[in-house]
Amino acid sequence: MSKSIIVVEDELSIRIGIQHTLTAEGYTVEAFEDADSALRFMQPGGFDLLITDMRLPGMSGLELLSKVEELHPETGTMLITAFPEIDLAVKAMRHGAFDFLCKPFSNEGLLIAVERYFNYRDLKQENARLKSGEDLEGMIGGQAMQPAFDRIRAVADACTPVLILGPSGTGKELVASALHNLSHRADKPFIKINCSALPEHLLESELFGHEKGAFTGAHRRRIGKFEVANGGTFFFDEIGDMPLSLQAKLLRVLEDGEITRVGENKPIKVAVRTIFATAKDLDAALEEGTFREDLYYRINVVPINLPPLKERGDDIVKLMQHFLHLYAGRHNKQEVSISSDAQKALLAYDYPGNIRELRNIIERSVLLAQDGVVRVGHLPQRVRGEEQPVSVCKAKDNFTLEEGVQQYERERIVGALEKTGNRKQLAADMLGISRKVLWKKMKDLGISG
Known part of the structure; x- marks a missing residue:
């Protein structure tokens, strides 16, 4: 894919010369007389490299540099300056510009500077890729x-x-x-x-x-x-x-x-x-x-x-998001998100089963999350930090199965309401159901609101 460059230079002869030289080397080049025109052109998407004169009509080259750094941080910048402005160009480099060209410059000098930038960018991207583990079977790790x-x-x-x-x-x-x-x-x-x-x-x-x-x-x-x-x-x-x-x-x-x-x-x-x-x-x-x-x-x-998952810090969040996306697709669901409370519970858990346990927890949660949001109630009790409730059903063998289910649901709902101070939405989130379903179950089970 051709590398893209924007040139901003108010002197027509220099602008055309730069554009011709870079195009002849296979770069995709767009040239503009002023900074505002270049910015409007860049709005839909960034370019690989911006080469701009320091002194322009209207917005200056330094102002343009600041705008591009804010709107398109992935775009590299290079400045063209006259000899007396070298100190100003050095100041610009400290604020993100990669290099500067001092007028008058040769075509060879221009090409060397541009090639040096792209070599630097490619090396930087390769280092980032290596650190992210992208070449390691998709392994996620910080x-x-x-x-x-x-x-x-x-x-x-x-x-x-x-x-x-x-x-x-x-x-x-x-x-x-x-x-x-x-x-x-x-x-x-x-x-x-x-x-x-x-x-x-x-x-x-x-x-x-x-x-x-x-x-x-x-x-x-x-x-x-x-x-x-x-x-x-x-x-x-x-x-x-x-x-x-x-x-x-x-x-x-x-x-x-x-x-x-x-x-x-x-x-x-x-x-x-x-x-x-x-x-x-x-x-x-x-x-x-x-x-x-x-x-x-x-x-x-x-x-x-290989360290245990509990020692891997932010990797837990990255793995969580990876498995959410993976199992949402595998089980034909729209993109699934996770509530802040559920995420806090997952981050506080120790994971004795490490990545395999996290993967299984997320798959279970994706299957249970009917509205596309994993809530605390969708997580296993061990992750929520709850002890297994001792149901009165264990003490009464004469309960029918339906009565036992109703008693269990009543205990869980009452417990959630007590823990959340009777706040229905928080209780619903804790139980992994919607507020509407909670209201219906409270009515059916005779739980006062």
Whole structure:
């Protein structure tokens, strides 16, 4: 896409010369005699770069610079000045101008200055993109995640094993996926296995494969995941739960680069990049003797630590908004927003289940929010900070189901009214229903208003 430039210069010959020079280099250029005309042209949308003379009829170049900085902060600015005005131009640069051109200037000098600005802008945008994690599988993260993001980019294309550490639900599989997709193996297989999901005898067959007749039920040859992953990446989730006997076999594969199918003696060469993840404390597992020390040092070459969600500050709000948008679209709803009280409750919660728990809470809330607004009442009781109510229904086994439901609703509504000082709208928000529904239920249940 062509870069767009606006030129504001009252001297016709200079204005035409600048426009011709920049257009010949492939820039899209609009030129104006005065600042007001340029501003009117820019109103529908900003331009990439503004080049303006300091002295103009009507509004000055400095005033134009201030206006553009206010209305179009994404637009870069560059000033043209006569030699005696250099001090003024330097002052303008301190207020946001990128550079200045001193009359008379050559076409080459103009092009060099413009190219220097766009190189600066592109580098700035790239830094912002890297800090935001846009290149990391859409991972969302601020300052607390920067060490992890930096480590991912640094080792993505290496052959070295990576160990991802962090509590359950912090996004370890996303990190593994980013490591694969940022590498030269991105077009090769990305194979995953959960070491805690299969019993030992099945896990060995899954990893290495087996020959026909290798054990009871082995009616045909099976290719293991190591062979399937050949040339690509193999992600071992919950490596801390792998049985000790298999740890020894895995270590041999990592050391020798070859596997042997169950029931076969002939080794098979494999070239696989391995990534490991665990929520367990492997140092404690070493002391307990449940994890091999030699394997630990083999896989812990490059560790990546993921912090729990409660330590990630503003990331909670970003993730909240991301999941709201995601699940509103997935469940065919119009854009869903979140009330300030619900947001406060979500920010005050500790999230023992981390991002996975937040994601599930938001999906549930989106489904329950019939009017497009997630309210406190749509959140789980643990998030609202409420204890599970002890209903009188537990003490009376002779209640019908309908009577029990009515009694429960009566308790919840009365409790909400008491907590909000009988303010109906606040009580409705707390219960996750509209004011109209609250009034109807109060009438049906005989609750005085």
